[in-house]
Amino acid sequence: MVSGKKLRLFHFLFEMLEDPGMAHCLYWVPASVGVFRFSSTYKEHVAALWGQRKGNRRPMTYQKMSRALRNYTRSGEIIKVRKKLTYQFSGATLTTLRSQQRMKNA
DNA sequence: ATCCCTGGGATATTCG
DNA sequence: CCGAATATCCCAGGGA
Numbered sequence: 001m002v003s004g005k006k007l008r009l010f011h012f013l014f015e016m017l018e019d020p021g022m023a024h025c026l027y028w029v030p031a032s033v034g035v036f037r038f039s040s041t042y043k044e045h046v047a048a049l050w051g052q053r054k055g056n057r058r059p060m061t062y063q064k065m066s067r068a069l070r071n072y073t074r075s076g077e078i079i080k081v082r083k084k085l086t087y088q089f090s091g092a093t094l095t096t097l098r099s100q101q102r103m104k105n106a
Numbered sequence: 107a108t109c110c111c112t113g114g115g116a117t118a119t120t121c122g
Numbered sequence: 123c124c125g126a127a128t129a130t131c132c133c134a135g136g137g138a
Contacts, residue, residue: 006121009128040110056129057119062111068128070113075127084111 009068010077010089012050014097022046034089035081038062043085 016022017036025042029035038046043062051060069087072078077093080086089097 006127051129054128058130060129064129064131066112067114067130071128073113080112 007053009050009065010072010093011097012053013046014089014101016046016049018101029086034091034094036087036089037083038085040085 013026013036016026017028025039025045027037027039029037047060047062047065050065051058054060069078070080073080076090078087078089081088
């Protein structure tokens with residue numbers, strides 16, 4: 001048991017993106033709504049943090065985290081952008097994420 | 107050819 | 123026991 005409440009991968013990534021301190025490893029791509037990119041140098045750090053947050057037995061890697069990201073293609077939360085290490089939240093997912101963020105800050 | 111990124115099937119695990 | 127959401131494993135394809 002990690003904490004009791006489920007934290008989804010896309011929620012975690014959104015949190016990282018909203019944290020200025022994480023900008024060196026994960027950041028929004030200017031000019032495109034909901035598009036973000038991993039730093040090729042620190043992508044493994046983001047994965048490691050995700051694995052720690054979930055309390056996984058074995059360390060999380062970008063390879064495994066990206067596999068989970070590809071599953072979102074089927075469910076529609078996130079789609080892959082043709083550019084390297086770049087993905088995009090679907091409009092609906094982004095709307096949900098942003099509204100939840102407002103409620104938290106209110 | 108090598109490295110790195112990408113795509114996805116199969117199976118295991120955790121939790122409600 | 124069942125299903126959702128990964129987690130883990132693994133292999134293949136493509137581009138610089």
